[in-house]
Amino acid sequence: MRTVRRLWYVFRRAREARELEAELKFHLEMKQQELESDGLDRREAAVAARRTVGNTLLTRDRARDVWIWPWLHDAVQDVRYALRMLGRNPGFASIAILTLAVGIGANTAIFSVVNAVLLRPLAYPASEELVRIHTRFLPESGRDVPKFGIAPAEVLDYRDASNAMADVGYYAVNGVTLLGSGDLPARVRALQADDRLLPLLGVEPAIGRWFGPEEDESGVSWTVLLGHALWRTRFGADSAVLGRTISLSGAEAEIIGVMPQDFKVPGEDVDLFAPLRYPEHSREERDSHNLSAIGRLGPGHTPESARLESEGIQTGWAEQYGHPGPGHVLVFAPLQDDVVGSAGAALWILFAAVALVLVIAAANVGNLLLARGESRMAEMSIRAALGASRSRVLRQMLTESIVLAILGTAIGVGIAAWGVGVARAMDPSTLPRASSIALDLPVLVFTAGMALLAAEVALCVVVLVGAGLLVRSFVALVGVDTGLETEGRLSFELAVPASLYENGQNAPAIISRIRERLLALPGVTGGSYTSLLPFSGIRGRRGFTLENRLEPAQGDTAWNAETASVRSGWFQTLGIPLVKGRAFRESDGAETELVAVISEEMERLFWPEEDPIGKRLGFEWWASARGESIAWVTVVGVVGNTRTQRLNGGFQPEMYLHHDQAYRVHGDPGRNGSFVLQTIGDPLALMSAVRREVADVEPRLAVADVSTLRARIDGSVSQPRLAATLMGGFAAIALFLATVGIYGVVSHSTVRRTREIGIRRVLGADGRSVVGMMVREAAAPAVVGLAVGLFATFALVSLLETLLFQISPRDPGTFAAIAAMVAAVTLVAAWLPARRAARVPPAIAIRLG
Known part of the structure; x- marks a missing residue:
C-alpha cells in the first residue's frame, strides 16, 4: 500500500x-x-x-x-526539466524527434513485413516439415521451365514409392459458377483436392468434416466445404448450412463443412473446397502437368534427401514408361520458401536499406546532440559550481536523450503503423607527439561531427544507388513492348459450364450469341473470346509433333509452345499484326478443317528456312478426346510476337487454335474462357451493359475477374513496382536525413566560429571567401563519404542482380547520376548556412562571438 x-x-x-x-x-x-x-x-x-x-x-x-522515493522525485524533476528545455528549443527538438521517428518508423514497418512474411512459420503444425513438390524442365529437356505443375500419374506413383515422405496431397484450383444460395450466379474459385491434403496440413474444418477417400471416386455424389469468407457473405454464417445443396457449374453438391476463418492453402486464395476426381485413364496421364502437390517429410528426412530419392524413382519410371525424359526433374522446396518466392530477396534488401536509414538517423541525432552539448558548456559549468555532481549532470543529459528517444519512438510507431497499413519497405586517430596533445573539446566535437557526416553520406549513397537501379529497372520493364494494343481493352472471365447444356455441344453457340450482343453495344468496336487471357498468371504450354520430322534430340528445342484457343477477331482486337497467311475466319468451326495460327518466334524456331503455311502439327493430347491416335492441325497464318506471360523475358513460341474446334475436340464441359472487348472511352463504364447482355442470353452465367488489359499488365509487375517504390522512398528519407545532417553541422560550425568569421571579415576577407571556406570544410567529409559509399555500393550491389531487368548492377550512368546528385545536395546544404553567416556584419559577429 x-x-x-x-x-x-x-x-x-x-x-x-x-x-x-x-x-x-x-x-x-x-x-x-x-x-x-x-x-x-x-x-x-x-x-x-x-x-x-x-x-x-x-x-x-x-x-x-x-x-x-528520492530517486523517483529526482527522475520526475529531470523529465520535467528535459521537457521544458525541449520546449524552449523547438527547432532542435522537432528535427531530432522527426529524425528518430522516421528511422524507427521505417524500420518497424519493414521488420513487421519481414517478420510476417519471412520469419514467422506457416500456420500449420510442424510447418517446417512441409514441402512443395513441382516439376522442373532443365535446359537439356529443350524447355527450360523452372517451375511447372506435376502430372497425376507422377504424384500418385511418387506417393506410393517414396520413403522420404510421410504423406503427399495434391490439388488443382479452378473457377466454378455457384448457384443455389439465393443470390445471382457468382464466379468463385474452387480448390479441388484429394482426401489427404487437409489431414496432411494438420487442419480440421471449423464445422462439419473433410471428405473421405470414397468421395474422390467418379460416380459418387459431389460434396463441398465452404471457405469461411464465402460462408459469411453468401450464406449469412448460418451454422445449419450443412446438408444444403448448391450447384457448382451445373453439378449438384452437398455442403459437408466450413473451413476455419484463417485457413488458407499456401499460395492460394479460394472460396470453397471439393474432391478432385479423375477418370481412371486420366490417373495414368504423365504429360499433363496441371496439379499442385504438398508433401510432409518423414522423420529424419530433408528436401535434399527427398530429391535424391526421387532421382532413383524417376529412373525406374523412365525404364518402365519411357517417361520422364532428360532434364525433367522433381523439385522439393520448403513450403514457406515456395510461398515467399522471389519476394524474399527483395524484402531482405529493403530491410537492409531501412537499417541504413536508421543508422543515418542515429548519426544525425548524434550530430545534433554533440552540437547541443557544446552550446550548453556554460550551463554545465554553472551547475557544477552550484554543487551538482558529475553523475547528476550526466543523468540530466541522459534523461533529455531518453525523452527524445521516447517521443521519437512514439511518433515512429505511428509512422510504422501507417506504413504497415499501406500496403501489407530501411573515430579519432593516433598522431605523432602524443605527449603534447591536450583535450580540446570543441575540436573533438567538431571532428566527431565530421566523421558522422561522412558516415551519413556514405550510407545515403548505398541506398540511393540501390533505389536508382531498381527504379531504372522498373522503368525499363514497364516500357517493354508486349506486342498487344492495351488501351481501351476490357477483359472479363465468362465460363460456360457445358453441363448446363446438352453434352456441352451448345456452349460455343452460347458464346457466339453473347459475342454478337456485346459487339452491338454502343462504344464497343471489336471483341473476341479466348481460353488463355494475357497476363492471367495461367500457362498454356503444350507439346506437339511436327509432320515428317524426327523427334528432337537431347539438347534440341523441344516441340512445345504457349497455346491458346481463340475466336475470330482475336488478332484484330488485340492489335496483333498478321505477317503471312490468314487469321481465323467466321467460317472456321468445329466441323471444318482443324487450323492453327503461329507466332513469328515459333516460325523462327521450327521452320527457319521454310514457309510454315500448310505445315501440320500433331496433337496426341487432343486426339485422345476423339478416340484417335493423333489429330493433325494445319498452320494457316503467322502473326507478330507477343508477350502474354511476363515482361522480363524474350518472346516465346506461341500457337493459336480456333476456340470452336478446341472446345469440340476436348469435350471438356467446364472450360473457362474470357472476353476482351475493344472500346471507346472508359472500358469499365460498360460493365453494367455487359452484365445485362450476358444475363439476357443466359441468366445462369457469372461474369467475373473484370479488369482492363492495361491493369492486368500493370499487375504483373506489382513486385518490381513495390520494390522500386519502397526503395525510392527510403532513398528519399536517407537523402533528407543526410541533407539535414550536413546543414546542421555547418550551421553549428558557423555559430561556433562567429567571432573567427568576424575577424576574417575585418582583416579583409569578403563574404564569398568566407562562404567558400565553410563549404569546402563541409565538402571534405562529404567527399570522403561519397567515395566510401560508391566503393561499398560497387561491392554490395550484386545482391540486387536478380531484381534488375535490362540494367547492369554496376551501371555507370546510375553511379554517376547519384554521385552528382549527392554532391549537389551537399553543396546546397552547406552553402545556405554559410551564406547566412557571411552576411552578419563583422562588428556584430565579433561581439556575438
Missing part, C-alpha cells in the same frame, strides 16, 4: 505540496500569536516563531522523502 501511495504522489505532487505549505503556515502563525500574547511585539514574535518551527524548506524536503 505504501508503494502505491508513493507512486500516486507523482500525480498529486502539487496538491500535497500546497497542503503541506498551508499546514506549516498554520503552525507558524499559531506560534507567532502565542508569542505575541506573551508580550513580544509582532516583529520579534515572527522571528522567534520561525526559529521555533525550524527550517520549513528542510521540513518540506523530509516530507517529500516520506511521500516519494
